Structures are given as structure tokens and as C-alpha cells.
Amino acid sequence: MRKYLRNITVGAALLLLAGSCTDKFEEYNTNQYQIHDADPATLMKSMIETIVNIQQNDSQMQDQMVGQLGGYLCCSNTWSGTNFSTFNQSDAWNATPWNTPFEKIYGNFFQIQEATNSTGHYYAFACMIRAITMLRVADCYGPMPYSQVKKGNFYVSYDTQEQVYTSILNDLANAADVLYNYYVETNGNAPLGANDPVFDGNYSGWAKLANSMRLRVAMRISGTWPGIAQEAAEAAVTHKAGLIESNSDNAMLSCGTQSNPYQLAAVSWGDLRVNANIVDYMNAYDDPRMPKFFNKSTLAGKTDKYVGMRTGDADFKKADAAGFSIPAYTATSKLMVFCAAETAFLRAEGKLRGWNVGSKTAKAYYEDGINLSMEQYQVSATEYLKIDEAPVVSHESDAVQNATATITNTVSVMWDDSEADNVNGKNFQRVITQKWIANYPLGLEAWAEYRRTGYPELYPCIDNLSDCGVSSQRGMRRLSFPYTEAQNNKANYDLGVAELGGADNEATDLKWAKKN
Template sequence: MTLNKLKRTAICFSLLAAFSCTDNFEEINTNPEGASTGQLEQDYNNIKSLFKPAFSRIYISDVTWQYQIQQSLQADGWSGYMITPVPFGDFNNYDYALNPGWNGYAWERAYVDIIANLYKIEQRAKGKYDQFYAWSLIIKAVQMQRITDMYGPAVYSKYGADGAVLYDSQKDIYTQMFKDLDFAVTELTKRIAANEASTFKGTDLSSYDGDYTQWVKYANSLRLRMAMRIVKVDPALAKTEAEKAVNNSIGVFKLNADVMKIKSPVDLNVIDVMSHSWVGLFMGADMQSILGGYEDPRIAKYWNTSEIKPGEYASVRNGVTYPSGTTYAKFSQTGPRTKTGEVTWMSTAEVYFLRAEGALRGWNMGGTGKELYEAGIKASFEQNGVEGAAAYAADNTKLPLNYVDPLFPANNTPAVSKVTVAWGVTNEENLEKIITQKWIATYPDGQEAWSEFRRTGYPKLFRIANNKSGGVISTELGVRRLPFAQSEAASNPEGVASGVTALGGADNGATRLWWDVNKANF
């Protein structure tokens, strides 16, 4: 996948209505005025302009159909969060007959919109304006962790090379991402210590407004997330990296003021558009089972009650037969949480739950597992503007609900999650509670929720009823990864071949990633 082979493709996609779209994919940040290099370098303009796409394209927040293909029709469903109950025909991710036209899109947009720009920043800033290079490495780690956790091996160290570009293994990608974060944290911390005024202001479109300290906290928190992801395949490195993050002089997220979020450039939330304007996205059965069973007050922030059962919630089970695109149109649509144009990249609640798991494993996380677990619940309640966190965290009786389909009783199924909220006794029991609460708090980022489900098996989710993968993907285990992009097979076949070799299995949705090892959590 060389620079000169990057494909500018436009995909016009619709669920329930006819949409027209055009996208000429002109080279990002071209200079129509013909300014000189010296003029562009004034106030770092030749570097700053390259950051802008990252704030809307990592979690696509400006074009609804692009978000839909990148994530909604994949991880958002496989995580149990939300469902688009439409009969898509022969290729439908929900019944595991994976759609290659959808599933390569995240890869293509990542390299065209993000990685290509970060590569230019490296060329222009490294060794000269290292604060910008450090910043770009944090953003690169955000994007590349998402990509490698979707596909496995990917283009990383060889990006920009001529000819065939070979893929790095996922192990090597994680190793390099940790090193990149080392550089970024060291560089920005040095500038903080020198009391340097931020050069990011005006360019930083996140809630941090260019604050170096906040970006270091985010880098440390991201390191903690990455460390936990690899705990079953390399527990020693996971412990080292997690403790490095938490015990850093600046540390990780501790207050909700630390939450990393951006504002959509078009001031909308694409999830809300899909659910309400398109009438095509509804509450997943697992959400109703878990939040409803716990009488969790966050449910009213995440979802609206339904028309099919006024005043009550109604959800859709993943992987059942959807008679038409309007059959479930009166079920629960998204609520106030996705009414704003804000997109959360990482929450303080997630960081507390990561630390709680680390403490469970005997790592130095600055608190006990129970203390950090309950702090995570409290942070999530506060983030969502609801009360009662202490009583909720102490409840040891409420359990997830059985699923009931108001239209088709054949879809009904018993609850699969059997844990209460209150801190338990065994490590495995408490891990299930931690991940279940992290799953609730991480909504609506289905990509992160799907990754944690694959790593731990939690929360326990309803199985699909119609597996059409032809025996390739296990109903019990679910989809483990996305096959490599078709555009790569056409433009970089040697690279794809190297990726399959590094993957160590078939290029399909059943092959486990490097960190997704078939072993117990403890």
C-alpha cells in the first residue's frame, strides 16, 4: 500500500432511503493559492493543517454513511450496543456472512485520511518541531490501535515505501506504539517542565484546546488501554506498560474534566442521524437486558422508550431474521447521550475500570480493585448526569433481564449475563463485573467494546440465531477480526500476503488476533 497507490474511492450507501453522494477525494490540504514554502512554514501552518482530519475521521463524526460502514455495521452490532435491523441480502455482518464492501472501509479511510497526513507531519516536523511530531504520534497510536484491533497485521513501519509494502505483525505494531508514546510523553513533559506555551492552540479541535498536560494524560491513559489489551499474550509487558502509565508524574485520567472528546465539525452526531433521521438504528437486546435488569439510570440517557410499548424500552436482538427495514421502526431509538455533536474518544470511567482490572492482577494501580471499580461507576454516573452511584454499586440482587421480542416470540431468549453489580469474591467474578461496567460506560464506542469482549469474553452477550458464515465463524465465539481490504488485494498483493503470514491463519472473520489468545483470563 504505497503512497502512490492509495485509492481515492467513493462509496454511496443507503439503508432505508436513496442517498446520492459525491466525493472527489482531492488531495487533502492542497494549497490553491500557490504559497511559498516559507509562507506556509510561518506559525507552523505547513504542519498544523495536517492535523485537522484526525479530529473528524478517526471516529468519523462528519459523514453519517461513512461512519455507518466504518463501524456501525460492524463493531456497534457485534458489541451488543445497537442494531440496524435491515435484511441486507447475501452479505450481512449481523449473521456473519461478512460483507467485503463494508469491511475494508475502515482500513481505506484510516490510511487516506489520517496516516497519510501524519506521515507528512513526520517528514516536516521530526527533529525540527518535535512537539508536533510527538502530538502526531499520540494520534497515530489512537488510529493504529483501532486498525490493528480490527484487522491484525497492518502497514506501520513500512508506510511510504516504494513498491510492495509489507505488513507488520500485530505484536510489532503494539511494540512500536508503546515506543511512540514513550517519545511523545517524554517530549511534551519536557516542554511542560519548561513552562512552554502550547503551540497546539487553535489547531487542537478536542476539548483540551492544546493543553500539553492533558495530551500527556491522554497518552498515558491510552498506554494503559493498550497494556491491558495484551495481558493474556504478554503479561509481563502488560504490567510494565500499565504501571508506567499510572505512575507517570502526570498520570492518567482521574477527573471527568480529563475526558477526551471532540466536537463534530458539522455539529451533529452521526449515530443520532442513523437512529432518528434514517429511522434505522435501535437499542441492542444486550443493552436492554443489562441496563434494564440493573435498573441503571443511564439507560434513559442512552435510549428513548419505544412506540411499540409506550413508556417502556424495546430492543432488537442481533442476528435474527429481519422481515423488512421498517419492521422494528417503533422500537427504542437513541437518547440524549447522542443528541450532542460531541464524540468521546476516551472516558475517565474507562481508565478507572482499567486500573481496577490491573489491581485485580496484582499491579500497582494506586488503589484496590474494589475502590477503583466503584470510582469508575461514580465517574460514569457523573459523566452522564445521573445520581445514585453508591447505592447502584452496592446492589447485590438485581440481575440482567431475559430478552423478549414484542413482535416475534421465537426470538425470545434467557439472559446470559448472571452477575450483579456489587463487588464480588473471586477474580473471575470481579473481572466480569469490571468489564460489564466498562461496557456500559464506554457506550457508544462499539469498537472498543467489541475488542474487550473478544479479549475477555465479557460481558456475556446473546448469541446470534442465524449464522450464515458456512461454518467459518463460530456462533459461540463470534467474529474475531475483519478480513483485509479488497483494495489492498488489488494494489498491494504482496503486502496482503505478508499480512496473512503474520496473522498465522486464514484471512477471514474467525482467525484470532495476536492478543486474542484461547486461554483463561487468570
């Protein structure tokens, strides 16, 4: 963890330099990667590694610390006592999920933009990576600079939330077109080659990911801008490149010479454990994927069980966390970016909304999602799909945490054929709950979907230290804008806050979020 703190100090200093001396922006970004006049393929690799962070400190600050709000993981180190899990994170930590993507993406993005004159497959690819990465930023903060960001200046006007998501959808759609056309016209040429740690340069795979991401984004905004969402979703499923529909299509990011950051944080640092929410749901459903997701507990009297930690325990000591279950990753395990199961669940929701997202029924896509996820982890779905009663989801206190709790789970696994297709019933809750399990450990995505739908119900924070009215049950609703925005980009920041429709704090809902 010392390495992390030292790097944050250096990163903060560099960020302040970039903010106050924008004429040195190019020098800062080229020095950051030690690349000068490199070809676009070389520049792309470090950009790809931001779509799900490989770098250990970036992963910890974003995918783990913020990601734990989605119910998959739990940070077992309370550090200085100001943490996301207790809703009182420091200003510096709060800014990291904004600052790091901007720093890591735009230096190389602008070089590619210049080298390609904003045309061709390399530029379309760079725009796609920017879109995927900045989606996570928009999901955390809301309005943000996107369309107006220029080389040499991050402090520009904010796009509205509608504009951000629309621009992201447009960039993904264009990338799907350009990359697939290139793939066909060149008979499968793979220009990125070894610089692509996901698909080994195969643009067909990337085009499928772009289309699948369009489905994800469309569903995010489906309740707020339904016309934009439906058009995007229906265009994605009919695109000639296709979708990520089989497990052989899955987008999995190789860590290369670096260690899997979840394994590193859990085993080497002792900073990460599995969250009680995901463990207790899977225990309740007797889910056969548990051995693939978690290691068993070493807590006294519970060595034959999977036991997760409750989040938001302000009095917890890191040393006490040793016995809780940890993620079942090795140092070389790949990071999941997008899986076929998610595509199926997204289509199931689309059918519930009455969209034309395929020839199957909502039930068929739902069951496809479960089958695909079970296949991904090499277990059987047969008995799982037969579960016709809603099990009780509960957490028992143990020798370490006095944290007994029960969740009002009202859905079985089996689809209710008597229910009409809509997003107001229990079948919708089934889709979201099973997608949540299948998407482990994508915490930022889980947090966004929890805020959008209210599903699955999660345990409340144990110790709520919020000073802005964050609800223990609903949890944090967004991250406040980085303090440097109010200092260095005041006029645009004020317009961004006005676009929120509420205070710039963690209790304000984004426009697409469920309001109750």
C-alpha cells in the first residue's frame, strides 16, 4: 500500500501541474509513457489496459474501492478511516476515478488523433476505447467533459448526461462499422497484433464488443431517454459484426507480465476480501459457480464455507480479515471485460421492454444467460434453473464481525410464465439479479445497475459516516466532482452541477438512476 500512496502523491503533483500549466500538457503526456512518435498500434496497448484496470493501484482505487459499492468485493483495509465503504472518502481518493482515466487515455489518444488525421481504423479504435473507459467515469459522476476535450486542455465545458451517453453510443457504433469493414476487406488482418491483450488484434472481436457495449449503454439510459436507447439497442443487435454471444467471444484482458490486481490485493497486500452480498446470494441459491468465484473461509468453525465480509465497518482491523473468503484468482488470471451471459441478459431486458432485440422470448434469453455463465465456469445449470422458491438471503455474525442481516429476496431462479412481459414485475428482478451474479467481479458496472434498477437488494452500510445525507440502504448514488474542477474550471463546473439537478454530493441521483 505504500507504493500506492507514493504514486498517488506523484500523480497528484503531476495533475496539478497539468491543470495550472496547460502549455506543458503534451510534454507531460509524452513523458508519462516514454513514447515519442510511436505508431498508433504501440500507443493503443496502454489505452486498452484502462477499460478494466490492470495496473495494481488503478485497479485498487477504482475497480476495488469504488467497485465494492456493487456488492462483489470488500476492502479489508480501513487506511485513514476515510473510505468509500463508509461514504466519507477523501477528496483525493474521490477524484481518482475521474483523473486517472483522463490521464491514461488522452495522452495517447491525441497522438493517435494527430497521426491518423482523425480518420481510419486506428482512430476509430481509439475512440472506442475512450468511449468504453469514459462510460465508467460518466456512470460515477454524471455530466463531464467529453465532446469538447481538446489537446492541451481538460478544463472545458461539460456535456450533459444525455449528450455524454449519446456521444459514447455514436463512438461505439462508428467503431463497430469501421473495425468490421477493415476486418472483412483485409481478410482478417490484425494490425494491433501483440499490442492487443484482449483479442490479439482481431478486429472482429472488438466490433462485437463495441456492439455489446452499445446494448449495455442503451439499457443504462432506457428509463430516461427510451427513444435513444431503443434505437441504439436494435441497431446493435442487427449489426453485421454481431455481438458477444458465445463464451468463445468473451472479452478477457490478459495481465501480461503484471499480476492479476485482485489476486495481488487479496493475497500479497491483504487489502481485499469477497463481499458478503455476492457470497450470501450465491449460498442461498446453492450456486455451483462459488468454487470458481471464491476460496473458502479459514475462519474458526467456518472452514468448509464461503464467508464474505460486510462493507462499511469503520472499526474493522485489517488483521482480522485474514479468514474471510478471497477471490479465486491466480496471478495470471485474465480480467473479464464483457461476457456472453451479459449480452443474453441485456436482450432479455430488451424483450421485457418490448424492443426488437432478437427472435427469442425474454424467458429464452434469460435462460441463455444463466446457461452461458455456467458454461463459462464449467458447471451445470440444470438444477439451478429448477429453483422455484425464493431463498432467504442472510448473513450470520462471526468471531470477527457482529453483522447479522437479512435481505428481502423475493425471486426464485425459475421464470414466472404467468407474468406479462414488462419491467415492473419479478421477472425483471430475476434478469437483473442473475446478470449481477454473472458479471462478477465488474463492480463499477454492478454499482451502476444497482442504482438504475434497485436490484439486487444489498445489505446496508454498517457505519454510515456520510456528511451529505447518503442513505445507508440506498448507498452512495454518485461521486462528487473532483475538487480541482471547482478550483480550475469554475464556470463549467457550475453548469455541470446545474445539469445534475441536485447538490454536488454523493446523495444526488444521476438522471438514469432509480429514485426510490
